[in-house]
Amino acid sequence: MQVETLGTFGIIFGVLARFWPVWIALAVILFFSLRFRERIGLYGQLFETGVGVAGVLICFFWLFTALFAATVAPFDPLAQFPIMKNVLPGAIEPESGQAFLFGGDRLARDVFSRMVYGSQIVLIIAPAATLFALMVGTTLGLPAGYYGGRIDSFLSFLANLVLAFPVILLFYLLVTPGIRETPIPQWMAGVFFIFPIVFFVTLFWTRYRSRPQLLAIQLAVTLLVGGWAYLGLVFDADPLGIISISSNQLNIFVAVVFASSPGVFRIVRGLVMDIKTRDYVAAAQTRGETPWYIMLWEVLPNARGPLIVDVCLRIGYTTILLGTLGYFGLGLAPESPDWGTGIKESSRLLRAYVHPALPPVFALMSFVLGLNLLADALREQSLKD
Amino acid sequence: MASPRFSYCDEPAEPYYGGILQGDFGCSTKFKVPVAEKLFPALGATGILMFWVMVVMVPVALLIGVLAGMREGTRTDRTLSVASIATTATPEYVSGVIFAVIFASWLGWLNGSAATATRQGISFYNFTLPVMTMAIYGIGYIARMTRASMVEVMTQQYIRTARLKGLGFRAVVIKHALRNALIAPFTVIMLQFPWLLTGVVIVEVMFRYQGFGFTLVEAASNNDIDLLLGCSLVSVFVVLSTQLISDVGYAYLNPRIRVQ
Numbered sequence: 352m353q354v355e356t357l358g359t360f361g362i363i364f365g366v367l368a369r370f371w372p373v374w375i376a377l378a379v380i381l382f383f384s385l386r387f388r389e390r391i392g393l394y395g396q397l398f399e400t401g402v403g404v405a406g407v408l409i410c411f412f413w414l415f416t417a418l419f420a421a422t423v424a425p426f427d428p429l430a431q432f433p434i435m436k437n438v439l440p441g442a443i444e445p446e447s448g449q450a451f452l453f454g455g456d457r458l459a460r461d462v463f464s465r466m467v468y469g470s471q472i473v474l475i476i477a478p479a480a481t482l483f484a485l486m487v488g489t490t491l492g493l494p495a496g497y498y499g500g501r502i503d504s505f506l507s508f509l510a511n512l513v514l515a516f517p518v519i520l521l522f523y524l525l526v527t528p529g530i531r532e533t534p535i536p537q538w539m540a541g542v543f544f545i546f547p548i549v550f551f552v553t554l555f556w557t558r559y560r561s562r563p564q565l566l567a568i569q570l571a572v573t574l575l576v577g578g579w580a581y582l583g584l585v586f587d588a589d590p591l592g593i594i595s596i597s598s599n600q601l602n603i604f605v606a607v608v609f610a611s612s613p614g615v616f617r618i619v620r621g622l623v624m625d626i627k628t629r630d631y632v633a634a635a636q637t638r639g640e641t642p643w644y645i646m647l648w649e650v651l652p653n654a655r656g657p658l659i660v661d662v663c664l665r666i667g668y669t670t671i672l673l674g675t676l677g678y679f680g681l682g683l684a685p686e687s688p689d690w691g692t693g694i695k696e697s698s699r700l701l702r703a704y705v706h707p708a709l710p711p712v713f714a715l716m717s718f719v720l721g722l723n724l725l726a727d728a729l730r731e732q733s734l735k736d
Numbered sequence: 737m738a739s740p741r742f743s744y745c746d747e748p749a750e751p752y753y754g755g756i757l758q759g760d761f762g763c764s765t766k767f768k769v770p771v772a773e774k775l776f777p778a779l780g781a782t783g784i785l786m787f788w789v790m791v792v793m794v795p796v797a798l799l800i801g802v803l804a805g806m807r808e809g810t811r812t813d814r815t816l817s818v819a820s821i822a823t824t825a826t827p828e829y830v831s832g833v834i835f836a837v838i839f840a841s842w843l844g845w846l847n848g849s850a851a852t853a854t855r856q857g858i859s860f861y862n863f864t865l866p867v868m869t870m871a872i873y874g875i876g877y878i879a880r881m882t883r884a885s886m887v888e889v890m891t892q893q894y895i896r897t898a899r900l901k902g903l904g905f906r907a908v909v910i911k912h913a914l915r916n917a918l919i920a921p922f923t924v925i926m927l928q929f930p931w932l933l934t935g936v937v938i939v940e941v942m943f944r945y946q947g948f949g950f951t952l953v954e955a956a957s958n959n960d961i962d963l964l965l966g967c968s969l970v971s972v973f974v975v976l977s978t979q980l981i982s983d984v985g986y987a988y989l990n991p992r993i994r995v996q
Contacts (some may be wrong), residue, residue, distance in 0.1 A: 402818070515979065517933040517971050519949075523956045523964075671827045678829045678938065679953070691829070698833050698942060705841050708833050720825035727821060 357441035357450050365452050372419040373412060380411055396732045403728030409721025416467055417474040424464035425449040428688040431459045437704050456707040457700060465688040466710040472689040477669040480607040481662060486547045487608065488615025493646040496623025510613035518610050518672070522681055525606040539605045541585045548577035557644040603682040607672055611665060618661055622654040656733040663726035667719040674715055690715045745770045762962035766954055771966045774951060779970065782936055782947035785866060793871040793878070794925060800875065801882020801921065806909055808887045817883065823876030828938040832869040839865060849944050866943045870935050874928060878921055885920040889913045919989045926982030929975055
C-alpha cells in the first residue's frame with residue numbers, strides 16, 4: 352500500500368513547526384538574558400562571543416526539547432504502525448494524518464518522536480550522574496589535596512586504579528547479567544549516594560556550628576530530603592512512592608558515576624593543592640578554623656571556575672558514555688528511545704536504510720558540541736578576570 | 737594427565753593455577769580454540785589498525801595544533817579551534833555512522849565493512865573508514881593540547897629574544913618553539929591509550945574488523961570467561977605499560993623534571 356509523502360520543504364517546515372514550544376521558550380530566555388546582561392555575572396558575559404551564544408542556545412534547545420517532549424513529538428516513541436515500516440522521511444501516517452517527519456525505523460516507529468523522547472533520557476541521566484560524580488570526587492579530592500600524605504597516596508592509588516582500567520571493560524563487567532544479579536551494584540549505589548548527604552551535612556556543620564537553631568533546621572532538611580531520596584534510589588523503598596528508579600537505570604547510573612568520579616577527584620585534588628598555598632588559607636588557619644571549614648568554605652568556592660568548566664565538559668563526556676552503553680546494548684532496555692540505542696539499531700541496516708541513523712547521530716553530536724562550546728566560552732571568560 | 741575439560745584443547749578438567757606467564761590463558765568456549773590462538777592474532781590485527789590510526793592522527797593533530805597556537809586569536813586559530821571542538825564532540829559511533837553514510841552509501845567510494853581485511857589483507861578500499869573514524873575523535877583532543885602548549889611557549893622570553901635578534905617568524909616557530917611545545921602532547925598521546933581502546937572496540941564492532949575489540953565483545957556477550965579474562969589482562973597490561981612509557985619519556989624529554 353502506498354503512503355503519501357511530504358516534499359523536502361514540507362519536512363523542513365514540519366520539523367520547525369513541531370518545535371514551536373522550544374522556539375518560544377528560547378526567544379523568552381534570549382530576550383531576558385540580553386536585557387539583563389550586565390546584572391547576571393558570568394552567564395551574561397557568555398553572550399559577548401559567538402561561541403558562547405551558540406553553546407548556550409544549543410544547550411537550552413535540548414533542555415526545552417526534553418521538557419516539552421510530549422508536545423513536540425507527534426507520536427508515542429514506542430508505538431508501532433505496521434504500514435510505516437522503514438518509510439522514507441515525510442511519509443504521512445493515514446490514520447492520524449500526521450507525518451513521520453524523519454521516516455520510520457525497522458520496527459515501524461517514528462524516528463522523530465524517538466529522537467525527541469531520547470533527549471529526555473539523556474538530559475536526566477547525564478547531568479544527574481555528573482553531579483553525583485562531582486560530589487563523590489569533591490568529597491574525596493578535598494582531603495586528599497589538603498592533608499596530603501598517606502590519605503592522598505591511598506585515595507590517588509584508588510583513583511589511578513579505576514582510571515587505568517579501560518572504561519569499556521568496566522562497563523561490560525558492571526552491566527553483565529552475572530554481576531547484575533549480585534547485590535554489588537546496589538552496594539555501590541549505596542556508597543555513592545551517601546556522599547551528597549555527607550557533603551551537605553559537613554558543609555552546614557562546619558559553618559553554622561555556633562548557631563544551633565539554624566543548624567538544626569538545615570540538618571533536618573538535608574537529612575529528610577537526602578534520606579528520602581536515598582531510600583527511594585538505593586532500596587526502592589520510598590514511603591511516598593514518588594522517587595523510584597528501575598534497576599537497569601540504577602546500574603547505568605552507578606557505572607557512569609564510578610567511571611567519571613576519579614577524573615573529578617584528580618582535578619579537585621590538583622586545584623586544592625594549588626589553592627592551599629594562598630594567603631587567605633593561611634589566615635583561616637591562623638584564625639583557628641577547622642580543616643573541613645577551610646576546605647569547604649575557603650578552598651572550594653575559589654576552585655569554582657575550573658570546576659564549572661569541567662562540569663560542562665564532563666556532562667558532554669557522560670553523554671558520550673551513555674551513548675556507548677546504548678551502542679553496545681548494555682543496561683538500557685532494547686526498545687528505549689535514547690540516542691545510543693537508536694544509533695545501534697540503525698547502524699546495522701545502514702546499507703539498506705540511511706534515514707533512521709541520522710537523527711540520533713546529529714542529536715548527540717549537537718548536544719555534546721553545545722556543551723563543549725559552552726565550556727570553551729566559560730573558560731575564556733573566567734580567564735579574562 | 738586427567739581427561740581434558742573440552743574436546744578442542746588439552747586443558748585438564750581439574751582447575752589449577754598457572755600457565756599465564758607461558759601464554760596459556762585457557763580455553764575459549766565461543767571459538768572452540770585455546771585462548772592464545774585467538775587472542776594474539778586479534779592483537780596483531782588491532783596493532784595494524786592502531787598503527788595506521790597513529791600515522792594519520794598524530795601528524796594531522798600536531799599540525800592543526802601548531803598552526804592554531806602559532807598566532808593566538810587570529811581567524812585561523814578560531815576556525816581550527818572550533819573544528820577541533822567539533823571533532824571531540826563526535827564519538828566514534830557517531831562519526832562512523834556519518835562517514836559510512838557519506839562514503840559507503842552515497843558515494844560508494846569506500847567499503848562500509850572491514851570484514852574482508854582479515855582474510856584478503858588490508859587495502860585502501862576496506863580500511864580507510866575504520867582508520868578515519870578513530871583518528872577524527874582523537875585529533876581534536878590532541879590538537880587542543882598542542883595549541884595550548886604552543887600558545888604558552890610563544891609567550892616565553894626566549895621566543896621574543898629570537899624574534900628580536902632578527903630571525904624570521906617561520907624560523908622561530910620551527911627551530912625554537914616547536915621542540916618545547918611538543919613535550920606536552922607527547923604525554924597526552926601516550927595517555928590516550930585507555931581511551932583509544934574504547935574506540936577500538938566500537939570501531940571494530942561497527943566495521944566488523946576481527947581484532948581485539950571484536951574478540952572482547954564476542955567474549956563478553958557469549959559468557960566466554962577465559963577469553964574475557966585474557967582480554968582484560970592484556971588490555972590492563974597495555975594501558976599500564978604505555979603510562980609507564982609516557983612518564984619515563986616525559987622526564988627524558990623535559991630535563992627540568994627530576995624524580996626525587
